């Protein structure tokens with residue numbers, strides 16, 4: 001075999017591992033052979049080619065909606081979640097170059113160093129665009145309908161769509177998923193969360209709690225406008241998290257988790273679910289951020305997503321994490337960057353760690369002569385302006 005050996009001022013092995021200053025990486029094609037201090041890697045594999053860059057594993061965008069790329073910049077925020085949803089639905093109804101925008105969005109993901117995604121889709125058309133760019137992960141096939149009849153109809157239509165679409169592409173899987181507790185009939189939510197991998201938007205804004213716990217507020221008005229009988233509107237849980245906690249598990253992605261009380265945090269921790277933070281979307285829609293230090297202190301597994309271009313300026317995980325870094329400067333940058341190495345959360349377990357024998361995808365962030373003391377803070381501080389180069393591509397896990 002011909003092994004390529006690279007050395008760099010910083011090599012970051014990924015989730016849970018300390019960085020190597022003056023580190024080295026041995027690659028056989030796209031496969032990692034060894035990562036470690038330069039001297040040891042060179043002793044085993046020969047002299048290394050120096051590159052002026054930080055070497056790191058490819059990234060995960062654990063929550064986006066590729067099929068909304070054509071709505072970039074078209075859905076104003078600031079008025080809360082219900083006005084944003086209604087503006088989104090109206091903009092989506094007007095249509096646009098949906099396929100062209102998805103193709104450009106998938107290329108943006110590749111350029112942002114993304115090897116795996118959690119992509120929420122109503123129509124499954126995003127899969128072909130992701131597969132073309134070599135991006136793995138999960139298509140969360142979203143179902144909604146607040147009454148039993150509507151949720152059943154939505155579920156039937158989705159099952160038919162999956163039959164017609166066929167296999168989603170290499171490294172991709174499809175997981176039926178509920179949209180949210182204010183939009184999806186609760187027994188249908190339970191069925192999907194219990195069945196295996198799934199994603200749900202949860203506790204995004206306080207209005208969601210007002211609806212679940214008191215059957216009032218903007219979401220109550222919304223479901224009545226959508227045709228729910230007023231007599232059918234009643235409180236159904238203490239909080240959005242409490243409404244679903246018994247069905248959450250290690251394969252669930254809980255997206256947003258901004259409005260949490262102490263009991264919610266404890267329930268999330270017990271469930272083993274991964275919380276996906278989308279701070280720039282939260283800032284756009286409601287102006288509130290998730291409480292990162294509290295979630296970290298509770299030991300809840302975390303990931304990062306950009307949400308869609310209808311509420312976020314880009315699909316780049318590092319730019320999303322830079323927003324958290326600015327908002328929570330006391331949290332170590334290394335802790336924040338690790339949120340983008342959560343391949344296991346989206347069904348792509350090799351993504352996020354330069355493990356020998358795996359093909360996680362490897363990136364180089366050019367240093368241009370800089371020698372940062374903290375490569376993680378340097379990555380986040382320059383996230384918006386720095387191109388990432390692929391040194392090796394991700395090889396999707398083979399699925400049964």
Ligand SMILES: [Zn+2]
Nearest residue numbers: 065201307308
């Ligand atoms: Zn979303």
